[in-house]
Every structure is written in structure tokens, then in C-alpha cells.
Amino acid sequence: MTLLEVRDLNVSFPTADGVVRAVRGVTFDVDSGQTLGVVGESGSGKTVLTQTLLGLTPGAEVTGTAVFEGTDLLELSDDEMRQVRGEQISVIFQDPLTSLHPLYRIGWQIGEMIRSHDKSVSKKEAAARSVELLRMVGIPKPETRVQDYPHQFSGGMRQRAMIAMALALEPKLIIADEPTTALDATVQAQILDLLLRLQQELGTALIMITHDLGVIADIADEVMVMYAGRAAEQAPKRDIFYAPHHPYTKGLLESIPSSKAAGGRLKPIPGSPPSLINLPSGCKFHPRCGYVFDKCLAEEPVLHPVAESGWHLSACWLPATAAGLSAAAEELREQVVMAERGQEAADVVAAALAELGVSATEADTTETETTSDNEGSVA
Amino acid sequence: MAAERGDDVLVRVENVVKYFPVKAGGFIRHTVGHVHAVDDVSLVIEQGKTLGLVGETGSGKSTLARCVAGLIPVTKGKVIFNGTEITKLSRSAMRPLRREVQMIFQDPYSSLNPRRRVGAIIGDPFAIHKIATGAERKRKVQELMERVGLNPEHFNRFPAEFSGGQRQRIGVARALALRPKLIICDEPVSALDVSIQAQILNLLKDLQAEYGLSYLFIAHDLEVVRHVSNKVAVMYLGRVGESAPAEDLYDKPRHPYTVALLSAAPAADPDTAAARQRIILVGDVPSPIDPPAGCRFHPRCPKAQEICARVEPALVRDPGKEPEGESATDVPGGWAHVTACHFPVVPGENLATAGAAVPASITASPAKSPAKSAVNSAAKEELS
Numbered sequence: 121m122t123l124l125e126v127r128d129l130n131v132s133f134p135t136a137d138g139v140v141r142a143v144r145g146v147t148f149d150v151d152s153g154q155t156l157g158v159v160g161e162s163g164s165g166k167t168v169l170t171q172t173l174l175g176l177t178p179g180a181e182v183t184g185t186a187v188f189e190g191t192d193l194l195e196l197s198d199d200e201m202r203q204v205r206g207e208q209i210s211v212i213f214q215d216p217l218t219s220l221h222p223l224y225r226i227g228w229q230i231g232e233m234i235r236s237h238d239k240s241v242s243k244k245e246a247a248a249r250s251v252e253l254l255r256m257v258g259i260p261k262p263e264t265r266v267q268d269y270p271h272q273f274s275g276g277m278r279q280r281a282m283i284a285m286a287l288a289l290e291p292k293l294i295i296a297d298e299p300t301t302a303l304d305a306t307v308q309a310q311i312l313d314l315l316l317r318l319q320q321e322l323g324t325a326l327i328m329i330t331h332d333l334g335v336i337a338d339i340a341d342e343v344m345v346m347y348a349g350r351a352a353e354q355a356p357k358r359d360i361f362y363a364p365h366h367p368y369t370k371g372l373l374e375s376i377p378s379s380k381a382a383g384g385r386l387k388p389i390p391g392s393p394p395s396l397i398n399l400p401s402g403c404k405f406h407p408r409c410g411y412v413f414d415k416c417l418a419e420e421p422v423l424h425p426v427a428e429s430g431w432h433l434s435a436c437w438l439p440a441t442a443a444g445l446s447a448a449a450e451e452l453r454e455q456v457v458m459a460e461r462g463q464e465a466a467d468v469v470a471a472a473l474a475e476l477g478v479s480a481t482e483a484d485t486t487e488t489e490t491t492s493d494n495e496g497s498v499a
Numbered sequence: 500m501a502a503e504r505g506d507d508v509l510v511r512v513e514n515v516v517k518y519f520p521v522k523a524g525g526f527i528r529h530t531v532g533h534v535h536a537v538d539d540v541s542l543v544i545e546q547g548k549t550l551g552l553v554g555e556t557g558s559g560k561s562t563l564a565r566c567v568a569g570l571i572p573v574t575k576g577k578v579i580f581n582g583t584e585i586t587k588l589s590r591s592a593m594r595p596l597r598r599e600v601q602m603i604f605q606d607p608y609s610s611l612n613p614r615r616r617v618g619a620i621i622g623d624p625f626a627i628h629k630i631a632t633g634a635e636r637k638r639k640v641q642e643l644m645e646r647v648g649l650n651p652e653h654f655n656r657f658p659a660e661f662s663g664g665q666r667q668r669i670g671v672a673r674a675l676a677l678r679p680k681l682i683i684c685d686e687p688v689s690a691l692d693v694s695i696q697a698q699i700l701n702l703l704k705d706l707q708a709e710y711g712l713s714y715l716f717i718a719h720d721l722e723v724v725r726h727v728s729n730k731v732a733v734m735y736l737g738r739v740g741e742s743a744p745a746e747d748l749y750d751k752p753r754h755p756y757t758v759a760l761l762s763a764a765p766a767a768d769p770d771t772a773a774a775r776q777r778i779i780l781v782g783d784v785p786s787p788i789d790p791p792a793g794c795r796f797h798p799r800c801p802k803a804q805e806i807c808a809r810v811e812p813a814l815v816r817d818p819g820k821e822p823e824g825e826s827a828t829d830v831p832g833g834w835a836h837v838t839a840c841h842f843p844v845v846p847g848e849n850l851a852t853a854g855a856a857v858p859a860s861i862t863a864s865p866a867k868s869p870a871k872s873a874v875n876s877a878a879k880e881e882l883s
Contacts, residue, residue, distance in 0.1 A: 161692040162663075260782075274783045275556070304555035304719060306780045309763035313779055331692060334765020337772045361769050375697035376767050377726035385704070386726070388697030392662040408694075 123292060123325050124150040124173075129184035131165075131172050138397040142168040142180075144349040147423075148342075152292065155319065155326040157340030157357070159333060159372075163393050165349040166329045170295045174209060175201040189292070207237050210286040214298040216278035220270040226281050227251070227266025233288050253284040257314060276307035280314065287318065293325045300335060312338055333376060337361060345369050348394055348404035351423060355432040365426045365434035365443035367409045373445075390472040403437070411438060411453050412468050413460035509680060509713050510544040510567060511830075515576035517562050521788060535787045536562040538737035539576070542832040544681065549707070549714040550832045551728030551745065553721060553760070557784055559737040560717050564683045567715060568600050569593055581680065598628055601674035605686035607666035611658040617644075617669055618654030624676040643672040647702060664695035671702060675710075683715045688723060700727060721764045725749055732831040733757050736787055736795040739814060741838045742831030753836070753843035756796045758850050776851040794841065801850050802842045814839040 131143040143165045150156050160166045171177050173186050173193055186193040188208065196204065205211075213219045221229060230253060231246035241249075247266065254262035257280040270278055279299060286294055296315065300308040316339055319326055328340060336343055336357070343360040345353045345368065353366040364370045371389040391408040394400055400407050406416040415437050423433040426440040434443070442452045461469075518533035537559040544550045544567075552560045565571045567578055569585050578586045585596055601624075604610040611620055622640045625631045631639050641651035647668040658666055667687065674682050684703070688696040704727065706712060718724050724731055725745055732742040733754065741754040752758045759778040766772050780799045785791055791798050797807040816835045829835040844850060 161694065276783055304784075305721070305760060305763045305765075306555060307783070308765070309777055310779055313777065332765060333693070333767035334772075337767050337769045338765060357769050361767070372693055373767065375694045377697070377700065377722045378767065386697035386701055388701060389694035390698075392664055392695060393692075 121152050122149050123152045123189065125185075125187045126173070127185045127187075129169065129172065129186060130182065131168055131177060132181050133177075133179060134181065135397070140396045141399065142349055142396055143172065145184075146344075146346075146349075146351055148344055148351070148354065150293065150325050150327060152325050153319070153323045154341045155328055155339055157336040157343045158327060158329045158346060159331065159336050159343060160346035161331060161393050163348075163396060164346040165396070166346050167297055169346075170211075170297065170327060170329060174205055174211065174295070203237070206233060206291070207289045208291055209293045209295065210289070210291040212279070212282050212286050212294065212296040212299045214301050216275065216282045216302070217270060219282060220278060222270055224269075225266065226254070226268055226270060226273065230254075230266075230281070230285050230288055233285050237289055249288070250284075253288055254281065256287070256318070257281070257284045258310075259284075275303055276310060279303060279307075279311055283311070283314065283318070287322070287324075290322065291324065293327065295327045295329070297329045298331070299328075301330070301332070308335075315339065333361075333372060345372070348399060349396060350404065350435065351433075352405065352436070353432075353434045354423060355427075355434075359427065359432045359443075363427070363432070363444040365432070365438070365440070366405075366436045367411050367438070368405050369434075370445065371408075371410075403435075406465075407468060408472060410469065410472075411457050412465045413437070413457050414462045414465050415460060417464055417468070507546045508543045509546045509581055510715075511577075511579040512540060512542045512563075512567060513577040513579065515540050515563065515566055515578060516574045517559075517566055517571070518574045532788050535737050535790055537566065538790070540734075540737070540739055541830050542732055542739065542742070543830050544713050544715055544832055545729070546680075546713055547707070547711045548729040549716050549727050551724035551731040552715065552717045552734060553719065553724050553731060554734035555719065555760075555784055557736070557787055558734040559787070560734050561685055563734070564602075564685055564715055564717055567681075568602055568683050569597070570602075598624075598677040599680045600683065601677065601679040601681075602683045602685060603667075603670050603674050603687045606690050607663055607670055608658075608690075610670055611666060613658055616655050616657060617649075617661070620658070620669060621654075621672045621676060624673065628677060630677070639676070640672075643676060646706075647672045647675070648698075662695075663691055664698055667691060667695075667699050668702065671699070671706070675706065678710060679712070681713045681715065683717075685717045686719065687716075689718060689720065696723070703727065721749075721761060730832050730834075733760065736784065736790050738795060738839065739831045740796065740840070741836075742814075742833075743836035744834060747836050751836070751846055753838040753845075754796075754840050755800050755802050755842075755844055755850060758844050759801075762851075776849065778850045794839070802844070804842065806841055810841070812839045812841045 127147050129143055129146045133140040133142060146169060148156065158166045168177060172180065172182055175196065182194055193204065227247055227250040230250040231243065234246045234249055235241050250266050251262045254265060259265050259277060259280055273281060300311050303311060312335065315326065328335065330336060340357050343355060343357050344351050345360065345366065347368050353360065353364065353369045360369060361373065364373060374387040375389060377386060389408050394404060402418050402420055403416040406412045409416065421435045421437050423435045426432050426434045426443055438453055438456060442449050442456065515537055516539055517537040519536055520530040521532045521534060522528040523531040540563060554560045566573050573586050577584050580596060580599065583596065585593060618637065618640050621643055622636050625636045625639060640654055644651045644654060649665060649668050658669065661669065688699050691699060700723065707714065716724060716727050728745045730742065731745050731748045733740050733756065735756050741748065741757045748757065749761065752761055759780050762775060762778045778801065782799055785798060793809050794807045794812050797803040800807065814837050816829050816837050829837045831837060
């Protein structure tokens with residue numbers, strides 16, 4: 121059953137330097153009991169996307185729709201949104217220390233969450249419920265720990281307390297924004313385990329925002345890969361990992377050190393993500409893409425199905441059959457690139473390679489850096 | 500084996516202890532305890548090789564790195580760099596040696612002065628050690644910038660004009676300026692996105708091959724450490740629990756903590772993630788102010804027995820057997836696979852199910868009362 125339907129969502133922020141186009145035309149569904157993994161680098165718009173759904177981006181220009189159980193979240197007034205937030209949809213943020221109030225006891229903070237949505241709950245009942253929630257997320261001796269302040273909790277325990285708070289009103293959807301990034305590996309394993317278990321018990325839907333493909337491989341059902349405010353690729357988890365179509369997805373997978381490539385050279389993606397104020401022409405990934413050809417510079421590709429199932433979508437001009445990590449797929453990609461690449465696209469590739477240090481001595485290929493060169497010579 | 504411990508050892512750390520005092524009281528501060536940040540650690544770093552140091556927050560890996568760099572004095576023990584004991588040197592005697600050891604820090608945003616130009620930042624080592632001035636310095640800076648993949652024309656820019664990955668390249672250029680023998684990399688890529696991370700890791704590898712650098716590489720990402728390291732040492736609460744050549748450690752981990760750490764590391768592969776049996780450790784890392792008696796890992800260890808709470812296991816080559824001859828002197832960072840555990844994990848053993856057999860009093864006992872937990876578990880032993 122579809123719980124949340126987001127259609128053509130655009131979010132931009134007017135700033136003194138220009139309009140920051142943080143999210144551009146994103147469409148996705150979240151089903152109840154399912155996990156959608158949203159993966160992308162810093163500045164890909166993944167956090168802005170979910171904060172907009174909760175009305176947490178004041179000052180932004182938002183278009184599109186986000187229908188949650190029949191109501192468009194983007195149309196709600198502040199008061200109505202306050203009812204949805206916490207009760208229907210709740211959030212777990214990255215840094216549990218800054219999202220808990222340092223001067224209030226943990227139990228009070230969880231209790232307040234319950235009482236602010238339902239005034240009929242007495243303080244005593246709320247306190248009892250806090251203890252129960254802390255027990256559910258695996259905090260030892262919850263009866264005494266509810267009296268603690270956030271600084272008395274370790275990082276992992278604080279994140280557990282945040283999860284307890286997010287679960288307090290049994291929401292239908294939880295948005296977890298990098299919930300384990302600040303934690304150690306063994307604690308991260310505990311928290312992911314907890315989220316999975318609670319999801320199975322309570323049937324909550326989850327949107328997991330992360331930059332870590334390892335977390336995605338663990339707990340997502342569907343995956344959306346974001347780049348420069350747009351979905352580059354959207355597919356069930358296995359397709360993303362075993363048959364990636366978009367060169368960005370492929371590049372991400374290849375740049376992770378793994379046991380298979382131990383000791384050898386990694387294959388990084390050259391360059392860095394573009395500024396959201398001054399986006400490149402055509403496909404926004406083209407300055408970093410090894411398969412760029414002339415069409416990529418002129419026209420921005422839209423998401424289209426690249427597999428027969430219809431569930432695997434990719435926004436790339438490469439032919440639909442050129443998906444996957446096999447040698448055959450690589451050959452097909454090379455063929456297309458050879459046939460379609462003109463001088464302009466060849467320059468882009470040369471510039472990217474030069475920046476990677478592949479041919480650092482041939483420093484004459486700085487086509488893309490003309491603006492920066494000007495500043496340099498003035499100085 | 501003698502050759503491995505002979506001439507090609509660059510750094511030798513011998514029984515280094517670093518305690519930080521914990522102060523309390525209002526007007527008159529007095530010491531009420533010590534944070535046992537590094538507790539009796541020995542290791543070697545070989546010439547031209549990389550020693551990876553892994554461990555969770557608070558395991559003492561950064562403190563150890565700062566002791567090796569001579570940035571903080573050690574409480575006890577020796578750091579011998581290239582034949583010179585640096586722990587005894589005065590500040591002025593230390594200065595020429597500082598050229599040989601450089602650091603790259605985690606956060607490329609806070610480790611560069613935002614108000615100084617990149618050329619000045621990278622040129623600082625030349626100024627401090629009075630190596631080059633004027634046009635000569637500028638030429639050297641631009642050479643360095645080119646070597647690390649920055650546009651040499653950008654030497655007049657401020658750090659804010661660079662992206663995270665480029666800033667880390669600035670940090671690398673600064674560390675490289677004086678052609679050091681050892682570079683200590685303290686989480687050099689953990690603040691970077693994966694696509695950028697791979698760029699920096701490749702750069703570090705190329706520089707090592709070109710200049711014969713040695714690295715002490717600290718990271719919490721086990722796959723990153725595996726990728727760059729020849730030897731890997733695992734730290735837990737100020738001690739080294741296990742050390743081995745990288746492939747050996749990842750393929751045949753012996754210490755239960757290493758096994759748990761490896762099983763907890765996220766794998767970017769759904770099939771591997773689904774097939775693997777994760778060992779979920781109970782509780783958190785105990786406080787280093789009052790570390791548990793015996794083996795420091797025993798309150799969280801799925802294999803803990805009564806002896807673990809009482810006797811601290813020695814770091815030996817083949818645990819479980821009596822150390823003989825040379826193996827007793829094996830040092831982390833060398834070629835031997837050494838483990839500090841009374842009941843090391845054997846290949847094929849399933850730790851994920853071992854937890855059930857352990858008396859709850861051991862695993863759940865708070866770390867504050869190691870003596871008590873030892874008594875508890877002793878009692879449990881008697882009962883059963």
C-alpha cells in the first residue's frame with residue numbers, strides 16, 4: 121500500500137548569490153512497512169528533500185505534491201503540519217547530542233513529545249510510557265535512566281533515545297537522516313539492527329537518508345541515488361548494486377574500497393559535485409562522467425525505465441541495455457561513446473582526467489577551469 | 500625474522516603509557532583519577548610501509564599517534580624514531596626531527612587557517628625550518644600543489660574557495676613539504692564523500708611509492724584501512740588487542756573484538772550483508788578512567804570466562820600455547836600475527852551464537868566494578 125506519493129517536487133532557495141536549486145523534479149513512492157534508501161553525496165539535496173516534506177524548510181520555494189494518506193503535506197498550514205510531525209511522520213537526525221535538549225531529563229523529553237500531541241495523557245502516564253519506550257530500544261535499567269540528562273548517555277544510547285522518541289506516537293513513517301554517521305561501527309550495527317527489528321514489529325515505513333552504501337545494502341528495499349538535486353537512478357536494491365545503469369551509481373560503487381580490490385588502485389570519480397547555484401548544462405553529471413558524449417552536454421536526461429520490470433529507472437543517455445558491471449555492458453557503453461563523442465565532449469573528459477592526476481604534467485587541459493584561471497592570474 | 504625487526508624499522512614504540520589527569524574541585528583543583536588513554540602499547544612502523552590503526556572512539560589511537568609525533572609527552576615508555584629516542588629530547592633538540600614526522604588531520608575545514616592563503620599555508624614548513632624564501636619558496640609550493648593535483652595557479656586563494664577534497668590535498672601538500680619519512684594520517688578521509696575519498700587514497704598511495712614514505716594510518720573504516728595498510732593493529736581501550744599483516748587479520752581474525760568489529764562493518768553488497776552473521780556487542784565501551792580488570796574487553800565479550808576478568812592476556816603469537824623463544828617478543832606492526840586473548844577465535848567458529856552460553860553477569864555487568872564482575876562470574880562457575 122502506498123503511504124507517501126511525492127510527485128515532481130522542486131525546492132529552491134533564493135539567496136544573495138543566486139537561486140540555489142536544491143531539489144529538482146523528484147518523484148517517488150514509499151509503501152508501508154518498506155524502506156526507501158536515499159543515497160547521495162553532500163549537497164545532493166537528500167536532506168532538503170525530506171525536510172521539505174515536514175515543512176522544515178522555511179523560506180524555500182516549493183512546487184509539486186507530496187500526498188501522505190490522502191493529504192498533500194505541502195498544502196498544510198503550520199498548525200496542521202505540527203499535528204502530522206511526530207504523530208504520523210517522525211524524524212531521527214544525525215547528531216543526537218544537538219537534537220536533544222541538554223537541560224531536560226531524557227524521560228521528560230519523551231513525555232513532552234507524547235503530551236504535546238495528546239493533552240489527555242497525564243504526566244504519570246507519559247513517564248511510564250517513556251520507561252517502556254526506552255526499554256523497547258534496549259536501554260538497560262530504563263526506570264533510572266529516564267532521570268538522566270543527555271550528557272549522561274553515550275552516543276549510541278542518545279541515538280536510541282532519539283529512536284524511542286520517534287516511536288513514541290507510533291508514526292506510520294520514520295525519516296532517518298544519517299542516523300548512524302556519528303557512531304562507531306559496532307554501535308552502528310546495534311542501531312541498524314534495532315531499526316530493522318522495530319520496523320518488522322511495528323510495520324513502520326522508513327526513509328533512510330545516508331551517504332554510506334553499506335547501510336543501504338543492509339536495510340533498504342528500494343533505493344534512490346541522488347545527484348545535484350535529482351534522482352539519477354531509482355531501483356530495487358539488488359538492481360542498484362548488481363546492475364547499475366547510471367555512471368554515477370557505478371562510480372560510487374567502484375570508488376568504495378573492498379576486499380575484492382584490496383591493495384590495488386581505486387577508481388575514483390574525478391572532480392567534485394557542482395554548485396547548486398551554477399549548474400552545468402545538460403546532464404549535471406557530465407563534467408565528472410567517463411562516458412560523456414555530445415548529447416550529454418546539450419540535453420538533460422529524464423528518468424526512464426532501463427529494465428523490463430519497469431521498476432529500474434535511470435536518468436542517463438546511455439542505452440537501456442548498457443546496465444551492469446559485466447564486460448559486455450562495458451563494451452556496449454564504450455561503443456556508444458565512441459560513436460557519439462565529439463570534440464567538445466572529449467575535452468570534458470580530458471579535463472576531468474587531468475584533475476584526477478592521471479596526466480598531471482599535461483596541465484594544458486583546463487577548459488572547465490577558465491573562470492578560476494582568470495582569478496588566479498589576477499592574484 | 501631478524502631482518503624484519505632490524506634496519507628497516509623506522510619507528511619503535513616501546514611500552515608507551517599516556518595518562519591524562521582528571522581534575523575536580525572548585526577553587527583548588529586536584530586530580531581525582533586518570534584517563535588511561537594509552538596503556539602499555541608497543542609497536543613498530545617499518546620503512547616505506549603502512550601500519551593501520553583501527554579502533555572505536557576512545558580506544559586511544561589518536562593519542563598514540565600524537566605520542567609518536569612527539570606532540571604530547573608520554574607518561575612512561577619510549578618512542579624511538581630512526582634510532583633516536585625522541586621521548587627524552589628537549590624542545591630544541593626535537594626541532595630538526597619534526598621535519599621527519601608530519602601529520603594529516605581529519606577535518607580539512609578546521610585544520611587550515613581560513614584567513615591565510617593556500618600558498619602561505621603550504622609554504623609554512625619552509626619558513627619554519629628556514630629552508631627556502633621568496634621566489635624559491637613559491638616555486639617549491641607550486642611544485643607541491645601540482646604534485647597533489649591542485650592547480651598551481653591557485654596558490655593565492657583562501658581555503659574557503661576549495662572543496663573538501665581539494666582542502667585535504669592542501670593538507671597533504673603541507674605534510675609533504677619537507678619530504679618527511681613518516682606521515683601520520685589521522686582519519687584523513689572520514690570527512691570526505693566516497694568518490695572524493697578514493698581520490699585521496701590513491702594520491703596517498705602514489706606518494707608513498709614515489710617518496711618511500713611510511714604511514715601510520717588511523718581510520719575507523721575497516722575497508723579503507725585494509726586497502727592502504729601492510730600491517731594492521733586493533734586497539735581497544737588503550738591497548739592493542741591484535742596485530743597482523745592486513746590480509747591475515749581480515750581473513751583470520753583471532754580476537755573476539757576484531758571479529759565483532761569486522762562483522763559490524765557495513766558491506767556495500769546486499770548478498771554479503773544478508774549472508775553475514777553480525778555479532779552485536781552488548782553495551783558500550785567502558786570508561787577509560789577506570790578500565791575493567793583483566794582483559795579489557797571481557798564485559799562485552801561473547802566468549803568471556805572467569806579467567807578473563809582476572810588475568811590480563813599477553814600479546815603473543817599463538818595464544819593458548821606457551822610463548823617460546825622469539826615469539827614472546829613479537830611486536831604489533833611486525834610480521835607476526837599476535838593476539839591478546841585467553842580464548843582466541845578459531846576459523847569457522849560462530850561467535851554470533853556463542854553469546855548465549857555466557858553467564859549474563861559477565862556480559863551485562865557494568866564496567867565500573869570489575870572486581871565484582873570477576874567475583875560474580877567466579878560464583879557462576881562454581882554454581883555450574
